[in-house]
Amino acid sequence: MPKENILITGATGLLGSSMVPYFKKCGYTVVTHALSSQADYVVDLSDRVKSYEILSKIHPSVIINLVGLTSVELCEEQVNLAYLVNTRTVENLADWIMHSGIACHLVQISTDHVYDSVGLHIEDDITITNNYAFSKYAGELAAIRVPSTILRTNFVGHSQVSHRESLTDWVYNSLTTAKNVQVLNDVYFSPISITMLVEMIELVVQKRPIGIFNIGSQNGMSKADFDFAFAESLNLPTNTMTRINTSSANFLKAYRPKDMRMDCSKFENKLGVKIPNLVDLIKQIAREYDEIA
Numbered sequence: 001m002p003k004e005n006i007l008i009t010g011a012t013g014l015l016g017s018s019m020v021p022y023f024k025k026c027g028y029t030v031v032t033h034a035l036s037s038q039a040d041y042v043v044d045l046s047d048r049v050k051s052y053e054i055l056s057k058i059h060p061s062v063i064i065n066l067v068g069l070t071s072v073e074l075c076e077e078q079v080n081l082a083y084l085v086n087t088r089t090v091e092n093l094a095d096w097i098m099h100s101g102i103a104c105h106l107v108q109i110s111t112d113h114v115y116d117s118v119g120l121h122i123e124d125d126i127t128i129t130n131n132y133a134f135s136k137y138a139g140e141l142a143a144i145r146v147p148s149t150i151l152r153t154n155f156v157g158h159s160q161v162s163h164r165e166s167l168t169d170w171v172y173n174s175l176t177t178a179k180n181v182q183v184l185n186d187v188y189f190s191p192i193s194i195t196m197l198v199e200m201i202e203l204v205v206q207k208r209p210i211g212i213f214n215i216g217s218q219n220g221m222s223k224a225d226f227d228f229a230f231a232e233s234l235n236l237p238t239n240t241m242t243r244i245n246t247s248s249a250n251f252l253k254a255y256r257p258k259d260m261r262m263d264c265s266k267f268e269n270k271l272g273v274k275i276p277n278l279v280d281l282i283k284q285i286a287r288e289y290d291e292i293a
């Protein structure tokens, strides 16, 4: 059982808000960090001096870095900010690990946006087509210089924070209020649930595999099929949901990859786990929404 000093950076976001209570429940000593929300440490980690200051105080044995600028649109509009948040922050964490000489393992959360050819993608299949992907990939290159596990992922499930809505929250909130929504027929992905991702990251903390790993669900599907399957699992009316292709999606300003589906066998083999297929995962996620309804 645990007994690590774990620093979770970006702990107040969509993933962090589920991760922090889970790790505490597992018995870890968890130190939280955010940029402006309430956390044990509130610091801009793109600032090197401030980053070194807090890291030298905390002396973590594991850092799970969830800091991110996740808006694809904002990353395209503000290239410099994307670099600072998605890349420089990781450079600062990794440099501190290197220079401190402390045995510290870095878990870096990256993205399936680094893929943009026909899936399923293995880890070498990189195609960078937007600045979110570019800045996150550069973050991976910073992380890989130190003992680290880099997890490329995409996650869905019930958000624990009101200011961050996941894809399933958006579908759930839209359909329960009969709001008209358009869902994408020609974008494919293979997300994992937040619940399962948090469990898998705990396993990563235990086993500390070195390298880059995809972590999603088996097979994947289009976002439209996912949204309809999720709605149907919850018996939500789908008459306000319309399938469209990205070419008619006026609400998307920045380019997005069409096929981000991942092959997760490297992670499964290394960690000795079986990742569920997306159809089963949707049913599991729907049960979580049933419980909160």
Ligand SMILES: NC(=O)c1ccc[n+]([C@@H]2O[C@H](COP(=O)([O-])OP(=O)(O)OC[C@H]3O[C@@H](n4cnc5c(N)ncnc54)[C@H](OP(=O)(O)O)[C@@H]3O)[C@@H](O)[C@H]2O)c1
Pocket (backbone or CB within 6 Å): 009, 010, 011, 012, 013, 014, 015, 016, 033, 034, 035, 036, 037, 038, 043, 044, 045, 046, 065, 066, 067, 068, 069, 070, 084, 085, 089, 109, 110, 111, 112, 136, 153, 154, 155, 156, 164
């Ligand atoms: N959301 C997805 O579907 C998805 C998919 C694939 C990969 N990822 C990756 O997973 C990670 C977690 O995503 P998320 O959705 O949980 O993110 P999120 O909800 O946007 O949360 C981001 C966190 O980073 C902090 N932060 C932002 N800029 C910072 C800075 N300059 N210095 C220090 N902290 C800063 C925020 O603090 P405040 O709350 O105080 O602002 C917040 O705690 C990210 O790296 C993201 O790229 C996300």
